[in-house]
Amino acid sequence: MSKEITSRATDYSQWYNDLVLKGGLADYSAVKGCMVIKPYGFALWENMRDNLDRMFKETGHVNAYFPLFIPKSFLSREAAHVEGFAKECAVITHYRLKNDPNGQGVIVDPEAKLEEELIVRPTSETIIWSTYKDWIQSYRDLPLLINQWANVVRWEMRTRLFLRTTEFLWQEGHTAHATAEEAVEETEKMLDVYATFSEEYMAVPVIKGVKTANERFAGAVDTYCIEALMQDGKALQAGTSHFLGQNFAKAFDVKFSNKQNQLEYVWATSWGVSTRLVGALVMAHSDDEGLILPPKIAPMQVVIVPIFKGDDQKAAIDAKVNTIIQELKAAGIRVKYDDNDNNRPGWKFAEYEMKGVPVRMAIGARDLEKNVVEVARRDTKEKMVISLDGVTQYIISLLGEIQQNMFNKAKAYRDEHITEANSWAEFEQLLDEKGGFISAHWDGTVETEIAIKEKTKATIRCIPLNNKKEAGTCILTGKPSEQRVLFARAY
């Protein structure tokens, strides 16, 4: 069949592409590096977005929206920031087209050149801090806790569906505080929100940590991150939360009067997660038969497939299924009844397995007689025959069990793939033969970090929060080290 999926063992990259394309999440588009997010994929993103949005609001944040375009000069106000993003910015130079005088089509009107070019935002710190200057005068205006849901553009050389696209959807929180302590607290609080969301909703275990100076966000004092592990043993940065110090306040001259009526620069944070999370979800859980989606964010949690001979049986099944659906919906469960007659049950089973629907119910005349239904769970592929009495309660607890099982399985895999290396030979062997996170001593210098990356393609994913101090020697240079850090090859 045309919908066969490449196995993970054959070609992991192709497996991932197959799942995204054949699972109906996204498609390639006519624009290089940009994808079309299809309804099923967007529904998944919406469920992520809605839960995150609620969590942001519960922690005191409000939403706003800032422009897509940023004056070129803004970007260069913060030196490290422009350094980090300059190489991947789309630039608007003109605002008008005209008919080509020499033939068909249209050309850029050379008379419509902009006085100052506009950058399509790769991130919004600059446009937002230029605005915050007008919003903040007093300590009474702080903290300012704002989030925006937006699209951004980063002109990457090599793109991959969801994991790295030229345009992507994300949220970016931008907060302003009176003290460094409060800003750091905010940075850590939002990292916790991300970790909670990832583990409790996506069922993807993450390691919270801090980036090294070399991996830090352009313009940040400290970058916190959550790191997840994919089934091929590569790490994926799933979210970041930055303590920006006073860098952007100084760049955009944002000061406030404190209680003593002294002017001080404002302290800042920014934090974001993107549609990349969809890629993380796919790669963390799915198998060679297709997607496996966690119940809490699956667009469909339950699909019901009728099995019938003739209209009479169909009518009897419809009647029963309608009462089941009403009960499930009343319990807040997202359920679909697929009574489309174009495809037979076997086709539907395969299709919904590919789409990763957590629970499938199949019901036929035989079941009606016995007052039962066949329930199949996607995560373990087990099938159970369940009494129709109390089936709603059963499904509710089953969805909870699937959610928990998916997390447990991913966590067991992740935990098995955090390995200590105590020598260079061991480090290289682990990278090539086992993958995953490697906990090893590092002498703390950028030079060593880069040297290791050049030799092995492994990077320091993070220094875990609450890392225990432990004297040792750097695996590459043998110089003294005070703690282990986590290395991995990463997306």
Next chain:
RNA sequence: CGGGAAGUAGCGUAGGCCGGUAGCGCACCUGGUUUGGGACCAGGGGGUCGCAGGUUCGAAUCCUGUCUUCCCGACCA
């Protein structure tokens, strides 16, 4: 951006070297039989062969350019 591969109907592909009416499977439409793990029979529709030039009486096929995708690099909060 460098190296490699590819683009022919919605999807997967044959044909290309050696130029001469574009074929097959799945999907789709109509009718019928079916329905407990990717149904079957009969009939039918859909293509300027990625796009733009060029060579030629004639181009899917040869030449040039260009766009897009995939794999490996470089790049990447």
